[in-house]
Amino acid sequence: DEMTPEEREFQERIGRGEKIEPKEWMPEGYRKTLIRQIGQHAHSEIVGQLPEGNWITRAPTLERKAILLAKVQDEAGHGLYLYSAVETLGVSRDELLAMLHSGKMKYSSIFNYPTLNWADIGAVGWLVDGAAIMNQVQLQKTSYGPYSRAMIRICKEESFHQRQGYDIMMKMAFGNPAQKAMAQDALSRFWYPSLMMFGPSDKDSVHSAQSMAWKIKINTNDELRQKFVDQTVPQAKYLGLTIPDENLKWNEDKGGYDFSEPDWSEFFDVIAGNGPCNRERMNARVKAWEDGAWFRDGLVAHAEKTASRRAA
Numbered sequence: 662d663e664m665t666p667e668e669r670e671f672q673e674r675i676g677r678g679e680k681i682e683p684k685e686w687m688p689e690g691y692r693k694t695l696i697r698q699i700g701q702h703a704h705s706e707i708v709g710q711l712p713e714g715n716w717i718t719r720a721p722t723l724e725r726k727a728i729l730l731a732k733v734q735d736e737a738g739h740g741l742y743l744y745s746a747v748e749t750l751g752v753s754r755d756e757l758l759a760m761l762h763s764g765k766m767k768y769s770s771i772f773n774y775p776t777l778n779w780a781d782i783g784a785v786g787w788l789v790d791g792a793a794i795m796n797q798v799q800l801q802k803t804s805y806g807p808y809s810r811a812m813i814r815i816c817k818e819e820s821f822h823q824r825q826g827y828d829i830m831m832k833m834a835f836g837n838p839a840q841k842a843m844a845q846d847a848l849s850r851f852w853y854p855s856l857m858m859f860g861p862s863d864k865d866s867v868h869s870a871q872s873m874a875w876k877i878k879i880n881t882n883d884e885l886r887q888k889f890v891d892q893t894v895p896q897a898k899y900l901g902l903t904i905p906d907e908n909l910k911w912n913e914d915k916g917g918y919d920f921s922e923p924d925w926s927e928f929f930d931v932i933a934g935n936g937p938c939n940r941e942r943m944n945a946r947v948k949a950w951e952d953g954a955w956f957r958d959g960l961v962a963h964a965e966k967t968a969s970r971r972a973a
């Protein structure tokens with residue numbers, strides 16, 4: 662056993678299912694992994710507003726517009742909540758944003774795909790939020806207290822998001838033939854990118870083993886992907902839509918569906934920055950940061966003025 666006494670005690674606490682809290686001792690690797698994962702998660706919520714924000718002004722009814730607006734605002738809230746969780750690990754929000762903007766930190770691959778029409782907003786809610794919850798439900802049990810508590814609240818809102826997406830899909834799939842064709846096209850384009858959200862297959866997942874030993878992750882990427890497929894196939898059937906996979910087949914022995922893997926070379930290409938919308942997304946975030954400079958400067962100036970008045 663190469664563990665130091667501190668590391669051994671830490672691992673025992675993990676084993677007993679105790680939550681680790683901000684000011685407590687933790688291995689540097691544990692801290693670094695959390696900063697990477699929660700930070701990436703926070704960035705995903707913020708960048709994830711862009712594909713849907715694109716359709717707020719073009720939602721088909723006032724009611725759909727109000728719902729979408731609320732949903733996109735929820736994502737902003739999740740992002741800020743998660744940035745606060747990362748800050749408890751000793752990194753500031755400004756540092757995290759600088760790392761996002763310089764390409765040093767990632768965000769979810771899925772948000773580098775375009776939303777071409779209204780049916781895509783249904784598919785994003787149904788599949789993308791569906792995949793997000795599948796991953797986040799297990800993260801409610803993650804060992805780091807602030808992350809675990811954030812996940813409980815976020816999952817509740819995410820469930821509502823998924824249902825609003827499915828509701829759009831029902832309207833489209835049970836609508837006229839042109840609407841049904843749009844719903845099918847959206848499913849066909851978003852299926853494999855949604856499967857990619859769970860990360861590379863277990864054999865290529867560099868972080869899974871250590872993250873699971875620390876109970877940062879509770880399930881492997883492939884376990885969650887399988888659960889997502891099993892949950893989603895009957896939902897597609899109900900809509901009368903076809904999942905674009907000829908190998909999709911119920912497997913009695915494993916009690917789940919067999920399915921085709923996504924094109925992993927596409928996945929690695931997207932996370933390397935070469936997806937269809939990577940540049941557009943990053944430009945939008947950097948522009949938002951730069952356009953907000955006057956406001957941040959104003960806040961700082963005001964804070965300094967109030968502080969000096971108090972001192973006088």
Ligand code: FAQ
Nearest residue numbers: 702705706709768769770793857858859860866867868869
């Ligand atoms: N995209 O060794 P692993 C949402 C990277 S939901 C980009 O398996 P790990 C809600 C990974 O970082 C989406 N990169 O990594 C919403 C690593 O690279 P690195 C956000 C990915 O961490 C809905 C490398 O590949 N949810 O925002 C992806 O153990 C609608 C090797 O991978 C979360 O972030 C990917 N899909 O497992 C908002 C959940 N997959 O960092 C708006 C929390 C892998 O060494 C609208 N995160 N990579 O350079 C996790 O659960 C984990 O981080 C995984 C990856 C499962 C994503």
